[in-house]
Amino acid sequence: xxxxxxxxxxxxxxxxxRLTEAKMLRTDKPGVxxxxxxxxxxxxxxxxxxxxxxxxxxxxxxxxxxxxxxxSFPEMFKKVKLELVKRYKAVL
Numbered sequence: 001x002x003x004x005x006x007x008x009x010x011x012x013x014x015x016x017x018r019l020t021e022a023k024m025l026r027t028d029k030p031g032v033x034x035x036x037x038x039x040x041x042x043x044x045x046x047x048x049x050x051x052x053x054x055x056x057x058x059x060x061x062x063x064x065x066x067x068x069x070x071x072s073f074p075e076m077f078k079k080v081k082l083e084l085v086k087r088y089k090a091v092l
Contacts, residue, residue, distance in 0.1 A: 001045050008045065012038035048092050055080040 003011075016034045019025045027033045058080050059066070059073065066076060085092060 001042075001049055003045060005042065008041050009034075009038050012041055047088070047090055051081060051084045051088065051090065051092075054084055 013030075013034045015037055016025075016027070016030045020027065020030065025033075055077055059076055062076075065071075066073065084090075
């Protein structure tokens, strides 16, 4: 993940504070709302990490075949990752 969890927590609190100040939302429990936003942001930002891990696992299972055929790991990683992004309909 590109951002630390502390920074994401800070961002979620700032989102709640600024939207409340701009009267774009109203809440009695800003802490609870910030936690929900934090969880959603962490989930979304960690999607690329999960896709990368899945691509690595897929390529590990084909490692012997790739060595025999002379396929480049970085090139195959990009291709597998692109397919996973399409499958998950992710925007990275």
